[in-house]
Amino acid sequence: MSAGAEVLGKDLAYECLAGGGDMGAHMRSLDWSKTALGPLPQWPQSLRTSVSICLNSRFAILIWWGPDLVMLYNDAYRDIIGAKHPAALGRPGRDCWPEIWHIIGPMLEGVVRKGEATWSNDLLLLLERDGYAEECYFTFSYSPIRDESGGVGGVFTPVAETTPHIVGERRLRTLRDLAARAGNAGDTQEACAAAIEILAANAWDVPFAALYLLDDDRMSARLAGIHGIERGAPAAPASILVSDLAPPLAVAVRNSQNIEIPNLAEMLGPLPGGAWNTPCHSGIVLPILMPGQPVPLGFVLAGVSPRKRLDVSYRTFFELVGGHISNAIADARAYQEERRQAEALAEIDRAKTIFFSNASHEFRTPLTLMLGPLEAMIERARPSTLVDREELQLMHRNGMRLLKLVNTLLDFSRIEAGRIHALYEPTHLGAFTTEIASAFESAMKRAGLEFTIDCPTLPSPAYVDRDMWEKIVLNLISNAFKFTLAGRIAVRLKATGGVFELRVEDTGSGIPEHELLRIFDRFHRVEGARGRTHEGTGIGLALIHELVKLHGGSIRVESAPEKGSSFVVSIPEGHAHLPAASAERRQPTGTLASVYVEEALGWLPETERRTSEPVRLFAADSVQAPHIIPAAGRILLADDNADMRGYVRRLLGQHYEVETVTNGIEALAAARRDPPHLILTDVMMPGLDGFGLLRELRADESTKTIPVILLSARAGEDARVEGLGTGADDYIVKPFTARELLARVGAHLALSRLRREAAERERALRAESEAARERATTLLESINDAFIALDPEWRFTYVNAEAERTIGISRDEMLGKDFWNLFPP
Numbered sequence: 153m154s155a156g157a158e159v160l161g162k163d164l165a166y167e168c169l170a171g172g173g174d175m176g177a178h179m180r181s182l183d184w185s186k187t188a189l190g191p192l193p194q195w196p197q198s199l200r201t202s203v204s205i206c207l208n209s210r211f212a213i214l215i216w217w218g219p220d221l222v223m224l225y226n227d228a229y230r231d232i233i234g235a236k237h238p239a240a241l242g243r244p245g246r247d248c249w250p251e252i253w254h255i256i257g258p259m260l261e262g263v264v265r266k267g268e269a270t271w272s273n274d275l276l277l278l279l280e281r282d283g284y285a286e287e288c289y290f291t292f293s294y295s296p297i298r299d300e301s302g303g304v305g306g307v308f309t310p311v312a313e314t315t316p317h318i319v320g321e322r323r324l325r326t327l328r329d330l331a332a333r334a335g336n337a338g339d340t341q342e343a344c345a346a347a348i349e350i351l352a353a354n355a356w357d358v359p360f361a362a363l364y365l366l367d368d369d370r371m372s373a374r375l376a377g378i379h380g381i382e383r384g385a386p387a388a389p390a391s392i393l394v395s396d397l398a399p400p401l402a403v404a405v406r407n408s409q410n411i412e413i414p415n416l417a418e419m420l421g422p423l424p425g426g427a428w429n430t431p432c433h434s435g436i437v438l439p440i441l442m443p444g445q446p447v448p449l450g451f452v453l454a455g456v457s458p459r460k461r462l463d464v465s466y467r468t469f470f471e472l473v474g475g476h477i478s479n480a481i482a483d484a485r486a487y488q489e490e491r492r493q494a495e496a497l498a499e500i501d502r503a504k505t506i507f508f509s510n511a512s513h514e515f516r517t518p519l520t521l522m523l524g525p526l527e528a529m530i531e532r533a534r535p536s537t538l539v540d541r542e543e544l545q546l547m548h549r550n551g552m553r554l555l556k557l558v559n560t561l562l563d564f565s566r567i568e569a570g571r572i573h574a575l576y577e578p579t580h581l582g583a584f585t586t587e588i589a590s591a592f593e594s595a596m597k598r599a600g601l602e603f604t605i606d607c608p609t610l611p612s613p614a615y616v617d618r619d620m621w622e623k624i625v626l627n628l629i630s631n632a633f634k635f636t637l638a639g640r641i642a643v644r645l646k647a648t649g650g651v652f653e654l655r656v657e658d659t660g661s662g663i664p665e666h667e668l669l670r671i672f673d674r675f676h677r678v679e680g681a682r683g684r685t686h687e688g689t690g691i692g693l694a695l696i697h698e699l700v701k702l703h704g705g706s707i708r709v710e711s712a713p714e715k716g717s718s719f720v721v722s723i724p725e726g727h728a729h730l731p732a733a734s735a736e737r738r739q740p741t742g743t744l745a746s747v748y749v750e751e752a753l754g755w756l757p758e759t760e761r762r763t764s765e766p767v768r769l770f771a772a773d774s775v776q777a778p779h780i781i782p783a784a785g786r787i788l789l790a791d792d793n794a795d796m797r798g799y800v801r802r803l804l805g806q807h808y809e810v811e812t813v814t815n816g817i818e819a820l821a822a823a824r825r826d827p828p829h830l831i832l833t834d835v836m837m838p839g840l841d842g843f844g845l846l847r848e849l850r851a852d853e854s855t856k857t858i859p860v861i862l863l864s865a866r867a868g869e870d871a872r873v874e875g876l877g878t879g880a881d882d883y884i885v886k887p888f889t890a891r892e893l894l895a896r897v898g899a900h901l902a903l904s905r906l907r908r909e910a911a912e913r914e915r916a917l918r919a920e921s922e923a924a925r926e927r928a929t930t931l932l933e934s935i936n937d938a939f940i941a942l943d944p945e946w947r948f949t950y951v952n953a954e955a956e957r958t959i960g961i962s963r964d965e966m967l968g969k970d971f972w973n974l975f976p977p
C-alpha cells in the first residue's frame with residue numbers, strides 16, 4: 153500500500169469530514185494524530201474523497217485504510233456494529249473484529265493484494281456487538297480504493313444487514329409447516345410426531361424441544377416427542393410427576409402461560425445447542441392448550457438459541473409455535489373423536505343388521521308355528537261357535553301384521569347392508585300389476601270405494617324384480633286404502649317418454665304441503681293424518697323409495713289436503729340401466745298380497761268385516777292334501793325346535809312315515825342306518841347344521857342320492873343360493889304354508905321314486921342283456937362248425953372251440969388281434 157502524497161492546510165483538510173451526521177461530528181472532533189492514519193492534513197486525497205463519500209451516504213459504508221486496515225464508517229454502519237462503536241473508529245480491523253477476523257481478514261487481504269472487488273451474499277458472521285456471539289447475516293462488497301500512487305490504499309465496503317430477513321423467513325417456514333402438516337394429522341400421536349419433526353428442521357431457532365402430554369388424571373406428564381436432546385436427559389425425562397416439575401415449568405402448566413427460563417442450564421445441567429456448537433443456557437415452556445379448557449393438555453420445553461436474544465419477535469415466534477402445536481393436537485383429537493363416533497355408529501349399524509337377521513329367524517319360526525295351526529283351527533271351527541272363530545281370526549290377523557312388519561324391517565336392514573340382490577326379469581307389467589292390484593278388489597268393495605285398475609299391456613316388457621314390484625304396488629294401494637275413507641282409488645300404468653309410470657291415485661285425506669318433502673324419510677309419519685287406523689310405522693314409503701331406486705327409478709307424490717294424493721313411480725324402459733341380472737329364478741311365495749289385504753280388512757268396521765270371508769295367509773286348502781298325489785314314503789326330519797318337529801310331523805304324518813331327530817349328527821346316523829326316501833332338515837341346528845349334514849350325505853355312497861329339502865328362516869336370495877349351491881334339492885323358507893310343504897315334499901318323493909324306478913329298470917335290463925349274452929356264448933360253443941366274429945377293424949372278438957381247433961392257434965392268441973396280421977393275404 154502506498155502512502156499519501158501532499159499535505160493540506162488544516163481547514164481544507166477538514167472539508168472532507170463536512171456533514172455526515174453524528175459520525176461526521178465525531179470524526180471532526182477526533183485527534184487523528186493519535187491514530188495510525190496520522191493527522192488529517194496528511195491524509196491522501198484518495199482517502200479524503202472516500203471518507204467524504206462514506207459520511208454522506210445513507211447506506212452503511214465502512215472504509216478500511218492503510219496496512220492496518222484502520223476503520224472509518226458512517227452513521228448507518230455505526231447502527232450495525234452496536235457496542236463496538238466508538239472504540240472501533242480509527243482502530244485496526246483486527247483489533248475490532250477478533251471474533252470474525254479469521255473469515256474477513258483473508259478476504260480483505262485478497263482485495264488489497266489483487267486489486268479485485270468481492271461480493272458476499274447473506275454471509276453468516278457471529279458478531280459480538282451486543283455482549284455475546286450473535287447470529288448475524290450480511291450482504292456486502294469489498295472494493296479496492298486506488299490511492300495517488302496507483303496502488304490499493306484501502307477497501308471500500310457498503311454493507312447491508314440481512315439478519316431479520318433470513319431469520320424471519322426461517323421462522324415463517326416453521327410456522328407454515330406446523331400449520332399445514334401437523335394440522336393434518338389423524339391422531340394425537342401423529343400430530344406430536346409431525347410437530348417435532350418440523351421443529352427439528354429448525355435447530356437454529358429451536359435447538360432442542362421436548363413435548364409432553366399430561367395423563368388423563370393430570371398428575372403426570374409423558375414424553376410424546378423429542379428433538380435435539382436425549383430421552384432421559386435431565387431436561388427430557390420419559391415421564392414426570394406434575395408435582396416434581398421444576399417451579400417455572402409447574403407455573404407454566406398451572407397458569408397455562410408461556411414462561412421463559414433464563415437459567416435453565418443452571419437448573420437442569422448442561423443443555424444441547426442444536427445447530428450451534430455451543431450449548432443453550434435458557435429455555436421456554438409453551439403450554440399446549442385446548443379451546444375452552446382451563447388446564448393444558450401438555451407442554452413443550454424448548455431451548456432458546458444461544459446465538460439470539462429472546463427479543464419480541466423471537467418470543468412471538470415461540471408463542472405461535474405453541475399455538476400451532478395446540479391447534480394441531482386439538483384438530484387431531486377432534487378428528488379422532490369424529491372417527492370414533494363414525495366407527496361407533498357403523499358398529500351399531502352392523503349390530504342392528506345382525507340383530508335383524510337373527511331376529512328374523514327367531515320371529516319367523518314361532519310365527520309359522522302360530523299361524524299354521526291357527527288357520528287349521530279357523531278352518532275347523534264350526535259356524536255355530538262364531539265367537540271362537542272371530543277370536544281366532546283376531547289372533548291370526550295380528551300374527552300376520554307382526555309377520556309383515558318383521559319382513560319389512562328385514563328388507564330394510566338388508567338393503568342398508570347392501571345384501572339385497574334384485575333379480576330383474578322381463579315382465580308383462582300390465583298383467584302383473586293388474587294381478588297384484590286385484591287382490592284388493594273385494595276389500596275396496598266392502599269399504600264402499602270405487603276401485604279402478606287401468607294397467608294395459610305395455611309396448612315392451614319391463615325389467616323388474618317381481619317380489620319388489622309386488623311390495624311397491626301393495627304398499628301404495630294399502631296406503632291409499634288406509635287414508636281414503638270415501639271416493640275412488642285408481643291404479644294406472646302407462647309407458648311415457650322412455651319410462652314406465654305407475655300411478656296410485658286416491659281421493660283421500662291428502663298430505664299437507666310442508667310434509668311432502670319428508671314423506672319418504674324413514675319412520676316419518678304425518679301427525680294427526682286422518683285414516684282408517686292409526687297403525688303404522690312410517691317405514692312403508694321409505695322402503696318403496698329404496699326398492700324403486702334399486703330399479704334405477706324414482707318416486708314422487710302429488711297431494712292436496714282433503715282432495716287426495718297421487719303417488720307416481722317411474723322406472724326406465726329396457727335394462728341398460730340395471731346391473732347384470734342374476735341367473736337364479738326366485739320361488740314365488742304367493743302369500744304377500746293376502747298379508748296386505750288381510751291387514752287392510754282389519755281396518756274396516758266390525759259390520760263390514762263380519763260379512764267377509766276369512767282371508768288367510770295360507771290358501772283355504774292349505775291343510776288339505778295338495779294337488780300332487782303324495783307318493784308313499786319314509787321321511788327323516790331334522791329340526792332342533794320341538795314345536796316345529798311336532799307341527800311338520802303332524803302335517804306330513806297324514807301321508808308319510810316320519811322319523812324325527814333333533815340335529816344334524818343324529819340325522820346323519822339315522823340316514824346311514826336306514827336311508828329314508830327324503831330328508832327335510834332345518835339349516836340352523838346345533839352340532840352339525842343343515843349345510844354340514846348335506847355335505848356329509850352327498851359324500852357318502854349310501855346316502856348320496858337321497859333328496860334333501862332345506863328348511864330355514866333365513867329368507868332371501870343369498871340364503872337360497874347358498875342352499876341350492878351346496879346341492880340341496882330344494883329350499884323352503886319359514887314361514888311356509890302347509891300346502892307348499894306338502895306339495896314340495898310330494899313332488900320330490902315322486903321324482904325320487906321315478907328315479908329309483910328308472911334305476912331299477914336299468915339294472916334289470918342290464919342283467920337281462922348279460923344273461924342273453926351268456927346264453928348266446930353257450931350256444932355258439934356247442935355248435936360243431938368253426939365260428940369267429942370280427943369287429944369293423946378286422947380284430948377278433950370271438951372264437952369258438954371248433955374254430956380254435958380248425959385254425960390251430962389258441963383262442964387267447966387270437967382275441968383282439970388283427971385278422972390280416974395272423975393271416976396275411
Ligand code: ADP
Nearest residue numbers: 631632635662677678681688689690691692693
Ligand atoms: P305408515 O303408513 O306405516 O305410517 P308410510 O311410510 O307408508 O308409513 O307412510 C308414511 C306417512 O305418509 C303415513 O303415516 C301418512 O301420514 C302418509 N301417507 C302415505 N300414503 C298416504 C296417502 N295415500 N294419503 C295420505 N297420506 C299418506
